Each structure stands twice: as structure tokens, then as C-alpha cells.
Amino acid sequence: MKTRREFIKISAVGAGAAAIGLSAVNIAGLKLVNAANDQTAVSDEEMTSFPTYCEVCFWKCAGWTYVDKHKNIRKIIGNIEDPHCNGRLCPRGTGGVGMYTDEDRLKTPLIRETVNGEQVFRKASWKEALDLVASKMKDVANKYGPESFALFNHGAPGEHFKHLLHAYGSENEGEPAWAQCRGPREVGFSATFGSWIGSPEPTDIRDTNCLVLIGSHIGENMHNGQVQEVADIIGRNATIITVDPRLSTVASKSKYWLPIKPATDLALLLSWIHVLIYEGLYNKDYVEQYTMGFEQLKEHVKDMTPEWAYGITTIEPSIIRKTAREMANAAPAVIVHPGRHVVWYGDDSQRERAIAILNALLGSWGKRGGFYFKEAISVPKYPHPQYPHPEWSWKDNLDGKYPLSSMAITTELLAASIPEFEYKHQIKAWMVAGTNLPLTIPNKELFKTAAEAVEFIVVVDTMPMDITGYGDVVLPECTYLERFDALRAAPHREPNIALRMPAVEPKYETKPSWWIAKQLGERLGLGDFFDYDDFSEVLDWQLKKMGTSLDEMKKIGIKMFDRKSGPLYLADGEEYHFNTNSGKIELYSTEFAELGFDPMPKFTKHPEPEDGFYRLIYGRAPMHTFSRTSNNHNLFDLMNENSVWINPKVAELWDLKTGQKIWLQNQDGIVSTFPIKVRVTERIRWDSVYMVHGFGHDNKKLTRTFGRGASDTQLITNVMVDPMMGGTGMRGNFVTFITENPGKEAEA
Amino acid sequence: MKEELFISGRDIPNIDPFLNIWHWQIPLYLFLGGLAAGIMFFAGLFTIMGKEKEMATTVKWAPFLVPIALVLGLFALFLDLKHEMYFWRLYTTVRMGSPMSWGAWTLMLVTPLSMIWSATYLKEAVPNWNWKFKMIEQTIGFFTKKRREMAWAMMFLAVVLGVYTGILLSAFNARPLWNTSILGPLFLVSGLSTGLATIIWMSKNKTERRIMSQIDIVLIAVELFLIVHLFMGFLSATAVQVEAAELFLGGQFTVTFWVFVVILGLAFPAVLEILELRGFHIPIWIPALLILFGGLVFRFVMVEAGQITRYLY
Amino acid sequence: MRYAMAIDTKKCVGCSDCVVACQTENNVPHGYCRDWIVENVSGAYPIVEIELRSERCNHCENAPCVRCCPTGASHTVEGGIVMVTHDECIGCGACIQSCPYDARYSHPDGYVDKCTFCQHRLEKGQNTACVDVCPTKCLHFGDIEDPYSDVSLALKNRSWKVLAPEAGTKPQLYFLT
Numbered sequence A: 001m002k003t004r005r006e007f008i009k010i011s012a013v014g015a016g017a018a019a020i021g022l023s024a025v026n027i028a029g030l031k032l033v034n035a036a037n038d039q040t041a042v043s044d045e046e047m048t049s050f051p052t053y054c055e056v057c058f059w060k061c062a063g064w065t066y067v068d069k070h071k072n073i074r075k076i077i078g079n080i081e082d083p084h085c086n087g088r089l090c091p092r093g094t095g096g097v098g099m100y101t102d103e104d105r106l107k108t109p110l111i112r113e114t115v116n117g118e119q120v121f122r123k124a125s126w127k128e129a130l131d132l133v134a135s136k137m138k139d140v141a142n143k144y145g146p147e148s149f150a151l152f153n154h155g156a157p158g159e160h161f162k163h164l165l166h167a168y169g170s171e172n173e174g175e176p177a178w179a180q181c182r183g184p185r186e187v188g189f190s191a192t193f194g195s196w197i198g199s200p201e202p203t204d205i206r207d208t209n210c211l212v213l214i215g216s217h218i219g220e221n222m223h224n225g226q227v228q229e230v231a232d233i234i235g236r237n238a239t240i241i242t243v244d245p246r247l248s249t250v251a252s253k254s255k256y257w258l259p260i261k262p263a264t265d266l267a268l269l270l271s272w273i274h275v276l277i278y279e280g281l282y283n284k285d286y287v288e289q290y291t292m293g294f295e296q297l298k299e300h301v302k303d304m305t306p307e308w309a310y311g312i313t314t315i316e317p318s319i320i321r322k323t324a325r326e327m328a329n330a331a332p333a334v335i336v337h338p339g340r341h342v343v344w345y346g347d348d349s350q351r352e353r354a355i356a357i358l359n360a361l362l363g364s365w366g367k368r369g370g371f372y373f374k375e376a377i378s379v380p381k382y383p384h385p386q387y388p389h390p391e392w393s394w395k396d397n398l399d400g401k402y403p404l405s406s407m408a409i410t411t412e413l414l415a416a417s418i419p420e421f422e423y424k425h426q427i428k429a430w431m432v433a434g435t436n437l438p439l440t441i442p443n444k445e446l447f448k449t450a451a452e453a454v455e456f457i458v459v460v461d462t463m464p465m466d467i468t469g470y471g472d473v474v475l476p477e478c479t480y481l482e483r484f485d486a487l488r489a490a491p492h493r494e495p496n497i498a499l500r501m502p503a504v505e506p507k508y509e510t511k512p513s514w515w516i517a518k519q520l521g522e523r524l525g526l527g528d529f530f531d532y533d534d535f536s537e538v539l540d541w542q543l544k545k546m547g548t549s550l551d552e553m554k555k556i557g558i559k560m561f562d563r564k565s566g567p568l569y570l571a572d573g574e575e576y577h578f579n580t581n582s583g584k585i586e587l588y589s590t591e592f593a594e595l596g597f598d599p600m601p602k603f604t605k606h607p608e609p610e611d612g613f614y615r616l617i618y619g620r621a622p623m624h625t626f627s628r629t630s631n632n633h634n635l636f637d638l639m640n641e642n643s644v645w646i647n648p649k650v651a652e653l654w655d656l657k658t659g660q661k662i663w664l665q666n667q668d669g670i671v672s673t674f675p676i677k678v679r680v681t682e683r684i685r686w687d688s689v690y691m692v693h694g695f696g697h698d699n700k701k702l703t704r705t706f707g708r709g710a711s712d713t714q715l716i717t718n719v720m721v722d723p724m725m726g727g728t729g730m731r732g733n734f735v736t737f738i739t740e741n742p743g744k745e746a747e748a
Numbered sequence B: 001m002k003e004e005l006f007i008s009g010r011d012i013p014n015i016d017p018f019l020n021i022w023h024w025q026i027p028l029y030l031f032l033g034g035l036a037a038g039i040m041f042f043a044g045l046f047t048i049m050g051k052e053k054e055m056a057t058t059v060k061w062a063p064f065l066v067p068i069a070l071v072l073g074l075f076a077l078f079l080d081l082k083h084e085m086y087f088w089r090l091y092t093t094v095r096m097g098s099p100m101s102w103g104a105w106t107l108m109l110v111t112p113l114s115m116i117w118s119a120t121y122l123k124e125a126v127p128n129w130n131w132k133f134k135m136i137e138q139t140i141g142f143f144t145k146k147r148r149e150m151a152w153a154m155m156f157l158a159v160v161l162g163v164y165t166g167i168l169l170s171a172f173n174a175r176p177l178w179n180t181s182i183l184g185p186l187f188l189v190s191g192l193s194t195g196l197a198t199i200i201w202m203s204k205n206k207t208e209r210r211i212m213s214q215i216d217i218v219l220i221a222v223e224l225f226l227i228v229h230l231f232m233g234f235l236s237a238t239a240v241q242v243e244a245a246e247l248f249l250g251g252q253f254t255v256t257f258w259v260f261v262v263i264l265g266l267a268f269p270a271v272l273e274i275l276e277l278r279g280f281h282i283p284i285w286i287p288a289l290l291i292l293f294g295g296l297v298f299r300f301v302m303v304e305a306g307q308i309t310r311y312l313y
Numbered sequence C: 001m002r003y004a005m006a007i008d009t010k011k012c013v014g015c016s017d018c019v020v021a022c023q024t025e026n027n028v029p030h031g032y033c034r035d036w037i038v039e040n041v042s043g044a045y046p047i048v049e050i051e052l053r054s055e056r057c058n059h060c061e062n063a064p065c066v067r068c069c070p071t072g073a074s075h076t077v078e079g080g081i082v083m084v085t086h087d088e089c090i091g092c093g094a095c096i097q098s099c100p101y102d103a104r105y106s107h108p109d110g111y112v113d114k115c116t117f118c119q120h121r122l123e124k125g126q127n128t129a130c131v132d133v134c135p136t137k138c139l140h141f142g143d144i145e146d147p148y149s150d151v152s153l154a155l156k157n158r159s160w161k162v163l164a165p166e167a168g169t170k171p172q173l174y175f176l177t
């Protein structure tokens, strides 16, 4: 097949060849194919740009989508005014174009159907699919009450469906951002400082003199603003201390890399607290003025010496002392980073408490180079009738478990979906929007059993991800580049908002979430809650209340506002009321004590791998987000599978070579569906193996990524649940290596 | 342990994990070019020596193959171009620094010359041949008288062409295996040898075969000497060149090179030729075929292996 | 005027943003790239070092790819940028063979392509796409003959190296070490 462009080329050569005969002069000057330019690079002036904020991860950088004359999205460039990105998107944001161009995208609504005993999806019209979902929602409400309809969501689509769910009469909505991600740090820090960390983290990295990273692998964890600020401090040689069993990228740039034995961080943290206190290195004025419980803490850590910690963590006492002194020297411009994905070993809220306490002793909270006081602007609520009051919510179902969970726990919603577990209230149907549960939630058995038990599942997604395979109805959302969404109004040094608007028409038959939610609402008789024809009306109304307008925002994309809550930092000696029970920074947590938890963190030993097994640890690759980007062609080009990192000594023992494909088997006998390539590297301890999360997709419709690499989630069957907030600790799993295809045996 | 890996970006077709941008066309092109140069050289040489009668195959009949070989070679080259519709761009400029360029121009001169040469002998080959047009008849007649001058030009251009087949590779410093000035003479000698083999194979004349065999044995000796020299040079040079040599000294090309090129393509045919000269009866096509095959394999190996060798990664 | 780039290997995190930004800016076809990232790990656990390098065409001062091009498609323009004119290129591959950095590739459309230092952006007074996107700001670009250019300032107080200097091409990518 010849494209038109090629056709022009060939005929142009003919003309050129003739030209030689006529005149041998100035042939180099003969520009034959000018169109070629269009094919390679187009200058910015020849394109139109539309504001957006990125949906490839939850840092939500603001940027501009550039569209050329032929209505092709060419590129996405960061908005220079945006404090989340400072004009530079991360590779995933830059490669966001691939979310739009992916030919594997969901294209039409799909309805599950049984043909000749086999379940298949058939294409459906929007009307049919929406009617079906609405009638199922009505059924569920009639039979069990609306509360038994649960929403699993993550990211921007969640906003629209939460509104729908609340209007419908349920509050059972959960996101993996809590129990699979950052819940424990919010618990640990609010117990200490009376404040959540939130997103983006209010870490004043740019001005810090010492940054301490407990696992947090910034640089691979590509949360943009943080990476940029960390790069700045690398540039000015500030001290970085990285605690990680693996030489993460940032560890390689750190002054100190502490290759800790996994699962022992709490001992290291306590010994640091010990050194700060017993060497008198802590920030005395700060501790005196703002904290309570110092004496109890001092007594508590008395025996938690570096020598004690050495036996547990394998970190030399001298290094523990030295690094504690580095922190103290830098204080208060020091950050012991809370991390973000912190559901590791089930005692995570306590580990986060220890981190918070360490920061308190160093006096970094509310100080330049420590943690600043963030501020967000609140976006006015578009008027709608009052939500009905549900008869029960996820909280009632916990029966006193996980008292510190302030958001629904996804795994609890799953468990409540399984009748055998006899939860007080049962979940009967789900909507899943923007979360790929099979690859996101550990303990796949739980997920599968729950998915089989419920009566109805509707999935709203952009891609035929593994989750869509469980839907009865699949609704195709358009990508973030093709739609309006709620304003971004995340906290930062200065309050700000960012607009997302469509740069092009939605491809295929896809629709934005706001439209889907509204359509369902109207079918459910909730039209009053969706009193607009287009979501842009909502935005314009909100923006006008905030002193700007949709038109203005379309031109600027992001708007900054003045702070109203006072300065970024505490002045020396300034009075300050912390939002804790005591109004002070609680080194001794009264909240924990009341609930019967240890008021000060204690180290507990976690199981270690048996002979021939290695601890499975995982993390991020800078060019991918979880499982959502592995099929994105632009990012697939950068990294098309994950590998398992193995220390050379271990590799020698098993006779494994870099590039060799192996299968992993965990302690419960689960074998990875797909093989994974070995990477033999000095960058990891010999008691652990490492892999990047998000690969090992099992849906053939993902034509590029299907079967490439292995899924860590599949191997995470042992979940260590945090008793305080329900976090699913995922790092207590151990794997061994299988070099022969285990599938072959099964076939034979 | 040392580890060097591409984190991203480099998995480009025909570049990674090693260069493979030139395929079978280029070695074939080099082979045919060398072969043509060989025939032309000796045709020129024996013309100048006034031996047209005794060395009829060399001077008159073998050169009929030359334009065929050149056109086939050029066609192979053409096939290897990725933007072939722009082929004519080669002839819009002369680039002295580019062997490709002066190779293209040399062929532009050599191919017509070889055609004219053969044309002047066409009447002898096909007794009833008629040029039909008077103009052509006259032109050919003119060139028939200028054979001596043409012979000089042929000899000169044959050397240029023969050397060029080697320099085309050795100009690429970026490929450590090719980065040696020995390739020019080596490819020239090898080309001459393949030309000779063709002549010997074609010739029915015992004396002519004898003379050519003697020359061939000398050429093979020179070639072997150059090969030894080549490897000595590599082994005493930079690390990347030592690595390049190692491909042939235990590496993946060892057998192909030493067995097929050196033993079967050079040493063994030389022995056969010596035996033949000593009076043993050896079917003449055997050494000839071996030499031709060896020459072809040699060029395949050099092109292939050269692309594997690199400075980085 | 002599354009050059300095890459701070200490800051680079190997995120590959420069690679994907180049892809979208220059419409590099999928499966190909004009720049790429190399990770070099040395030492033995627990004393291990990593060098991360964002690499691309070196725009060599003594460019063999220009010299060996039979048609003049590969040529050097103002500022020492080595360019390929697509419709003069015959796709012979000579330049690819000649480049010690393997910085060129054969575009699926037939011609040879490689980093242009984003000349179309420089003309407009912009920086290259990769430099502009790099989240760690570890890429420095500019006129190396201007002592106050970003690249000159970056090189001033740091030790640096070039890759494969022994190939003799006088490369213009400087890796800060």
C-alpha cells in the first residue's frame, strides 16, 4: 500500500532525474519533498496548545497539549508556571501522547454475553450499555439498598463517580491510594503533628541540607517536583542518606547508602532516635516548645542503641552514629522523608510514627528545608441537592477493626463482597473506574473470589486492562487529553489551580467520565445532581467564583493564589497549635494509647526467607506508572518488560545469567504466569530480589505488553495487614527460581 | 562485576545489539568488483606485453565477464540502498573523502571501458557479428586501434577498483576490524587472485594456464603474508582491535575464516596448483572454484565481522 | 560558534524523558531513537557506583560520517551541527558504518536519521527538546565558544570526559563526571 506522501516522492524523483539532463547546475538546491518536514518536526508556532494536567500519575503536573494542523496531538509540554512540574514533565507525562494514540484502547461500550457456553464481550451502543448499568443499579438499590453498591476508583474519573454514588445513596468508595499506598504515613504523621502529609508532599527539599530517604526511591519514583528538587540538592552537594536494600538510583547519588536488611527499618529509626537523644543532638528548643512526651520517649529508646540495631539491620553502629550526626548538623533544614508507598510489613503506621518522631526531634516540621506548611485553595461546590444519608458505610462494617482508617479500605470492600466472610453488610455490585484491581490489590484470590461473588460489575477504563475482563459492562472513557475534568487544586507552597480541557475530540466512541456519570444519574432519576449540559459549565461557574473564568484559564492553564493561612514556616519561638489531642507534637501518641496501640513505636521482627528463597521487593521504573503505561507505545519503547534483579553471588549459586528467562515461585507455591528476564547486578543485597511493578499483563488485547515480564502482585499472596489502618503490607513474600518452563510440565 | 546496559532507547533494528546495516549485497559487490579488477588487470597487462595471441583467454575472452560482473555488482549495491530512488544523487557530486563516492565514479569509468574493450573483440568471438550502424562500426574500429592505451587505463583503473574494494571498508575507523590500511592491498591481491582463478578455469591453453597458475601461487603467498600481518597488527594495537582479532582467534568467525578462507580458499588451492605444475593431473576447476569461493567467503566474513566490532558498549 | 552539550552524569537519573521528548518533538518512529541512556555499574556490593549517560550524536568536529557520505547528504551547518538532508540521502549506510557512536539509524522511510540538535528549535531561539524537558536539568547546551553559555559554565568547574576520544572524531558531547 502506498501512502499519498510516498506517491509524491516517487514522482518527484522522476522530475528530479529529468532535471539533471536539463541542467547539472544547482541540483543540491533542488528541494524535492518539502512535505518531509511535516513528517519530522513542526515548530511550536504552527500548532495550537491546550491546557491540561497530567493523568499518567497522581502528581498531576500541568502542561500544554500541542495539536498540529491535521488535528494530531504531537506532544505535551509542561506548564512553566506550574509548581508541580516547573515546565518539565516527567517521561511518563511527556509520553502521555501514547495514552491517546494507543490502538488497543477501548473503543465502544462492551456487554458480557454467553455465546455457545462461552463468555464473550459484544459491542454495544452507549444507550444500551447505560440503560443496562442504570437498571442494575436500580435493582441493587431495590433489593439490597444503594449502600451495597461499591465504587473502586483512582484518579480523576473517581471525582465524577463519587458524586454519582453519593447522590445514589452509597459512601462505599475506596481507592488503592489508602490501603495500598500512603495510608500509614498519614496515620503516623497525623498522630504526631496533627496533619496529613498529603499530595504533593510538603517536603521543602529544595532548601534542605540533609535528605533522608527510607526506601523512597525518588528518581525512579518519578514524582516530578520532588525529583527536580532532589536534583537541585545533588547539584549543591547537600547530604543525602538513603536506606534501601537495593542501590536505588538516588542511593547511588547519596553520600550514604545504608543497604539495610529489609523489614528492619524500624530498628534503625529507633536507634537514630536513641543517638539524637542520648548524644544530646536533638533540637532542644523546638522539642521543648512544641512537643510532649519527650521523657517517655527517652526512656522508651534507652536500650535501642546502634549496637542493638546493628544486629538487626546489618548497618554498622558507626554509620548509624555518623548519619544521625549529619542529620543533627543540618537541622532544622533536614527531612526524614515519609515515603509514599509505605505499606510494607504491616507495622507501617508505627514505622511512619518513628519517622515523624525523628523529624520532630530534629525540629524540621514547619521549618525551611524541612516540611513547609502547605496550602490549597478550596474550589466552590457546584450547587446540587443534598446527598441522601446512607444507612451504613464501610466504617460500620469494620466492627472496630482498623480504627485509624479514615478512608475506605479496598481489601475490606472486597472481603465484604464475599458472603462466606459474613460481614454485617454485604457488597453486591461494583463500579470500577481508573484502577486495575487485579494488578493493584495483593492477594489475587481475594479479588477473584469477590469478583465472582458480586452480582454485577461495571468497569470504566480507557484500556482493555486486566480489570475489564471481570466487567459485565465495560464503558470506554476517553483519555485525559480529550476531556474536561474537575479542577486540580492540590496543596503546595502557594495555592493554585490547574485546568484540564480537551485538546481534540474523543477518539472512537469514547466518552468522558463526567458525561457517563451524568447519563447514569439521569437514568436513575438523579438529574438534579447533574444540572448542566457540559462539564465546562461547572468549571466556568467555579472559576468565576474564584475570580477568574474558563476563558482565562484556557489561556493560562494554571493560576496561583495568595496564601491565606500564614507563612510557609514557623518563626523562631512562634506559638503554634498542632491539631493533635494535646495541641502539641506528640512524641507519645495519646491517640494511639487511647486505642490500645503502642504510643511509641516498637520493633517487631518479621519472618525471613527460608533457604533458597529471597525476599521479593519491588518499586517503580521512572518511565512507567504501575500497570497503566506498559502498553503505551512511547513508553513501551523505553522499557518493554521488567526484569528480576539478582545479586551476582546468588546468580552464581543458581547458575543464572543476565537475560535468561526464569519463572518465580513464591512461598505459597504460586508461580508467575509469565517468565521474567534475569538481571544479575551488584545493585542489590543477596537476601532479596527486586522487580518493577506493573508488568505481567494477562489480557491479550494489550497487544504490546501482554505476557511481557512478570507481575509482582501475583506473587504477593502473604499480606501483612496494618492493624491500625488496614494497610496491606506487601513485602513479606519470598520467591525462588524456576529455570524450566513450569507450564510445559503441566501440559505433559 | 561490571555492567553496562542501555536503560532505554537503544534497541534499533540493524544497529543493536550489533550493527547489521550491510547485508549480503555489499560483500557480493566487493567480490564482483575485485574479480572484475583482476581480469581487467591481467587483460591490460598481457596486452601491453603484446601477448594477445598466447594469452587469448586472459586478453580477449575473460574480459567479457567484466561488464557482467560490474553490472551485477552495481545492481547488488543498488539493492542494498535503503533510499534507492535517490540513487542518482551519487552522480551529482564528487566527494573525495568518500570511498563510496569515488567507487561510484570509478565504476562509472570502468564499466563503459570494459564494455568497449569487449566490444572490440566481439567480432573475433562472433565471426559474423554485424554492428548494423556505421557509426558504431567506426567507433569500435577507432577503439580497436587504441587497445594499448585502453590497456594502460584498464590496468590503472583495475588497481584503483581493487584497492577501492578494500578501502571501502578500511575507511571506516569506527569499525576496529576494518581500521587497518592492509585491507586495501589485501582486497586488491585477493581480487587479482579471483580474477586469475576465473581465467585459469576458462582457459583451454596449457601454457596460459601454467603462467597464470604461477602468478596465482605468488599472489596467494602475498595474500597469506598480508593476513598474518593483519592479525599481528591487530594484536599489537588497541583493546578494541585486539577484541576484533579475537573474533577470528577463538571467536565466532574462527572456523569460517581459517577453514573456508585460509585453508580451503588459499592454502589448499595453492598446493593443488603446485601439484598441477609438478605434473599431477588435477581437474583445473577445483582450485579455481576453491579460490573463488574462498574469496567470496572472505568478503562476507570481513563485512559481517567488521560490523560487530565497535568502540563502545 | 560551536554548539555542544554537557551531560551531568551525577544528576542524571536515567529517567529517559530526554528520549521520549525527542521522539515526540521530532516524530521519531516507534522502535527508533535519536538519543538513549546508558547505565554503567561498577564495583561490588556494597561499594557500587553508577554512571548514567544520556547519549546522542556527538556532532563531531572531525565527522567521519560527513566525510564518507557519497552524496553530501550528511553535512555540517552553522554551529557545527551535523545534519542529514533526507532527499539527498541514498541510504547507502556508509555514514552509519563510520560513526563510532552508532548514533545514526536507518529511518523506515529509507533515509538515514539522527539527532539534529533540534536545529528547527535553535533557529527559533529555543533550546533542544531534550534539554528543555530534563527534570533534573542535567543537560547543558549552547555555544561552547561563548564563555557564558550554559554549556561553557557547566564545563568550567567540573571534570569531564568525552566518549571514545581515540576514534579521533573530536566529539562535542561532554560528560561531567
Ligand SMILES: Nc1nc2c(c(=O)[nH]1)N[C@H]1C(S)=C(S)[C@@H](COP(=O)(O)OP(=O)(O)OC[C@H]3O[C@@H](n4cnc5c(=O)[nH]c(N)nc54)[C@H](O)[C@@H]3O)O[C@H]1N2
Pocket (backbone or CB within 6 Å): A057, A058, A181, A182, A214, A215, A216, A217, A218, A220, A221, A222, A223, A243, A244, A245, A246, A248, A260, A261, A262, A263, A264, A265, A339, A340, A341, A342, A344, A617, A618, A619, A620, A621, A622, A623, A624, A625, A626, A690, A731
Ligand atoms: N515512575 C513512577 N513514579 C511513581 C509512580 C509510578 O508508578 N511510576 N507511582 C507513584 C506512587 S502512587 C507512589 S506511592 C510512589 C512510590 O514510591 P516510593 O514511596 O519511593 O516507594 P517505596 O515503597 O519507597 O519504594 C521502593 C523502594 O523501596 C525499597 N525497599 C524495599 N524493601 C525495603 C525495606 O524493607 N526497607 C527499605 N528501607 N527499603 C526497601 C526498594 O528497593 C525500592 O527502592 O511512587 C510514585 N511515583
Ligand SMILES: Nc1nc2c(c(=O)[nH]1)N[C@H]1C(S)=C(S)[C@@H](COP(=O)(O)OP(=O)(O)OC[C@H]3O[C@@H](n4cnc5c(=O)[nH]c(N)nc54)[C@H](O)[C@@H]3O)O[C@H]1N2
Pocket (backbone or CB within 6 Å): A055, A154, A157, A176, A177, A180, A181, A182, A340, A341, A433, A434, A435, A436, A437, A439, A440, A441, A442, A460, A461, A462, A463, A465, A467, A477, A478, A479, A480, A618, A619, A625, A626, A627, A628, A629, A693, A712, A713, A716, A730
Ligand atoms: N504489587 C504492587 N501493588 C501495588 C503497588 C506496588 O508497587 N506493587 N503500588 C500500590 C500503589 S502505591 C498505588 S497508588 C496503587 C495504584 O493502583 P492503580 O491506580 O490501580 O494503578 P494502575 O495499575 O495504574 O491502574 C490504573 C487503571 O486506570 C486506568 N486508567 C488510566 N487512565 C484512566 C482514565 O483517564 N480514565 C479511566 N476511567 N481509567 C483510566 C488504567 O487503564 C488502569 O486500568 O497500586 C498499589 N498496588
Ligand code: SF4
Pocket (backbone or CB within 6 Å): A054, A055, A056, A057, A058, A059, A060, A061, A085, A089, A090, A091, A092, A093, A094, A222, A223, A224, A225, A625
Ligand atoms: S509526575 Fe509525570 S506522570 Fe506524574 S503527573 Fe507529573 S508528568 Fe504526569
Ligand code: SF4
Pocket (backbone or CB within 6 Å): C011, C012, C013, C014, C015, C016, C017, C018, C019, C037, C054, C133, C134, C135, C136, C137, C138, C139
Ligand atoms: S531526561 Fe535528564 S535525567 Fe532523565 S535520562 Fe535524560 S538526561 Fe537523564
Ligand code: SF4
Pocket (backbone or CB within 6 Å): C056, C057, C058, C059, C060, C063, C064, C065, C066, C082, C098, C099, C100, C101, C102, C103, C104, C114, C169
Ligand atoms: S557522532 Fe557519529 S553521526 Fe554524529 S557527527 Fe560524530 S560520527 Fe557523525
Ligand code: SF4
Pocket (backbone or CB within 6 Å): C068, C069, C070, C071, C072, C073, C074, C084, C088, C089, C090, C091, C092, C093, C094, C095, C096, C111, C112
Ligand atoms: S546513508 Fe545517506 S547520509 Fe549516510 S552516507 Fe549514505 S547517502 Fe550519506
Ligand code: SF4
Pocket (backbone or CB within 6 Å): C021, C022, C023, C025, C026, C034, C035, C056, C114, C115, C116, C117, C118, C128, C129, C130, C131
Ligand atoms: S537535541 Fe533534539 S534531536 Fe538531538 S537528541 Fe535532543 S531532542 Fe533529539
Ligand SMILES: [Mo]
Pocket (backbone or CB within 6 Å): A177, A180, A181, A182, A340, A341
Ligand atoms: Mo501510590
